[in-house]
Amino acid sequence: MTNPFVDLSGGVTRLNAQDGLFLRAQHLNEMEDYAKALATLAARGGGPGVVYGYDLTLTASTLQVTPGLAIDHNGMPLVSDAVGTLDLSHLSPAGNTYWRIELVPGTAVASGDENVYGSACDDACNGGTIRSNLTEGARVQLSPVVLGGLDGQLVMDQRNWLASQYFEAERTGSGPWLRSAERLDDHPWQTGTPQPTDQNVVPLGVVWRGTGGLQLDQWIARRELVEAPARRLWQSRLGMRPDSVFLAQICQFQAQLAGVVATAVPASSIAEVVQWLGAARDGVTRHDETAPVELLTSAISALSGPAPADAGPLTLVDQGINELPPAGYLPLTASDTGVEQTVRNLFGKSAVELGFTYCSPDFVAEHVQRAQHRDRISLPDPVPVEVFVPEGGDLGWVAFTRGSRRSSRDTSSGGDVVPVYHTTAGSGVSPSQAATGVVGSLVRPIGTARFPVNAWASPEAGVYQSVQQIIRDTRTDQNMEITVVGVARSEDRLPLAAARATLLGTSFTPNPQMPEIHAVLGPVEAIVVVVSATAPSGTA
Template structure:
């Protein structure tokens, strides 16, 4: 069966009276093929289309994107939009910048051979011969419930990006994890595993989100590129099935890392002057927080120490008290000292990321743990730089990292230090200046302990009234006779092979019960190999009998078996 309802193009032949509809068919055929190939490549940004704020204007750079329907969105020049023209925000609202496909005709040319009369719509004498394609920039408003409740300017950016990524995860309709908290997961057999990828709609391509630093525009504007921006990442079917199977598409994974790095840079730019401190990396931030906490505590102790005493210069005292009160109002005055990420406004991190680290040799473990805080289980690992790239990529599908987790256990994070030397000469460097972090993956099950080799030592009683007379000389034939007639087995002591520590007292208790009115005269230790070890075992067993005096111990090896023989005086 042949079905010819796919692409349609012109079949040119001699004798065809070429008309405008034929040329349009040529163009439509070419556009349909291009859109199909672009759809297979995936939607998102190809290059350019950066968004930033310059004074009171929003600017977008030239670039190329692909829409979900496979339309090529080419912006050929810088676009400037006044921030005053942004639509009003609803409660909990922010703006999203999108580009959509747009086209129009232009130009003017005479119309020849037209069948239209002068009263036709185009006048019958001129036409618009050119078709121009480009983009339409739209600023749309979206709502994220709870956003207005985040009044602290330091927290709003990280809160919005975290909520946006979570909403994006939910919109992918995951099958293997809850879509919303505390909901049951339907049985997998109820899912349609033959369900095809839906036909893409004509949505625009997001470039960035814009939000206000406070609850109103008077507080200023902030731009986040990677919260909404996604790079081209293959056909829509890839993203659809990855989302359903609780996997994170590569474009979303990369966007989360890049958004974190951009937030970190912006935060450092705004925090460089914490009381004039030179903060170049997270290590400097940690040291600065410690120094400021120490300054506050020292000031507080001084104020408390002198406030009830006579002060010569009351003005200096009052100024110092004002400083103390100002510091006390800052987050640094809280106990315990806040984690660096918490102080900088982060409450959630991507599953992997990179940190600027100046000196990786001094206190790296305590410093990096201080970045994440007590609510995160941090482990330091030293690797080669190329190995770290593999570890980061392995975290693609893992959950984001909450810095204030609820419940137990806490998130586990590995901080990866590129300190292992490289064996490639062109990659040698005195210092990398960075480290990475990843949410820890599955840890290997601990290897089962190898089975412990044991030696079973039987404990016997023999009666021999002449034992004392034979201490200095024990005839071989008599020893063979004793070894061959051991029948009264009291119990067995199981020792780890090569060990002598006494393994228990229950056999000794049974031995004491078996002796009754008989008195132990001595101990014979039989061993297949190690005579001294056998003597130690027999000696400790003799002590456990609590005989009240030291029993003589004779060790014999090599013998046919491992045994401890208690020689007892026959009962009357």
């Protein structure tokens, strides 16, 4: 008895060469088509995307595309070895349309001259020739996309807003099973990966015309070839963020941030610049020959000049960034305000809840990767954001990730991360003054304590033992005293800071000697163990 089987239709056809076959051009084409089919089918299994190159630059109204290699949805290699230029001056005025820059197979270009023969032993037929070679390259094209609300955004907000809309449309368009209202058993779990039906283009970026002229963003649409189609499909269905999308969202944010940090306008002058530009536009409409020039000159001076002495620090929102990827990196420049306050200045008055962790750089990379499937960070929303400060050298950056909340009693992730410091109060310096002096500085904390958001709990063993060891060591010197100071960022949190400091400073051994507990206002929340000399006998 033989096992049942069935031969499936389809497959790849090749030339069945045999002795006696008169080899013609048709047969050579069949051999070439067979090799090409094998190559494209194998490449299709690896997925579409950019392999290398194809970077975009925009100068005035000219788009330049560098050489590169990409694979389309059919497995065809799209290769170019020269810089391409595209004139965009014809694009329509500012409105609700942006254009997606796409890479598609180009028209085959014939080349080479070969004589044409009537038969193998004849002379060339009347001196005729044919083009014997075909070069298959790539073409860059623009496809318009209408997006309502684009022209309603401020000029500085358009790029970040467009990125947010594109990424969200990409997520919902991928059909996430676990992020929909459908019943779990309504989905076809029994089926495998279906044949792709995507449009056969490789996106390279987007361009749009704002009131300030043409704008370009490469990473909004560009996706690197880093995953197979099946992996991307199932990650999307299970509510995960595919690797290529996570990479693109981080790079999009970093590229925009790098641009606005280099050309940022002081927050105090942005409103004036907008007014001047609006008045200049009105003057042009009225055919005023002098006012627009003066107004534009003032705007250019404000945009290119130094920040006013009384201008506050620029925030992410000031620079047109209202939404962040689930993880990313922030520049850290030398500042007298310290690491934590510098980061808080970047976030400004946003509603996010910041927590800080000091760790080694490899620990940072691990936590950035963990955040891959978390939602994006909307700065107007009160979401937890963890900031990771790498130790072991001045690297000039910190990382951030969206925090997670599981329950009000769970402190394994998310929650309030409170740094704990140890310092000594000098002569004439009170414990409270010493505490606020060290908070926000570059002094390394002895550890961090995690608490539920807006609540207190028993601190972790590691930081608790460190504090208790400091207290025990200090108790041996009768000329020194201990004060545990809870630092709160607002008056309503002073009782909470005192409760957290009390738990950290309390010894649960027989006949414990309780340190003094203080609570003060400071730039960031922290707990500081302050060692100070006791007042000499007879002094107040």
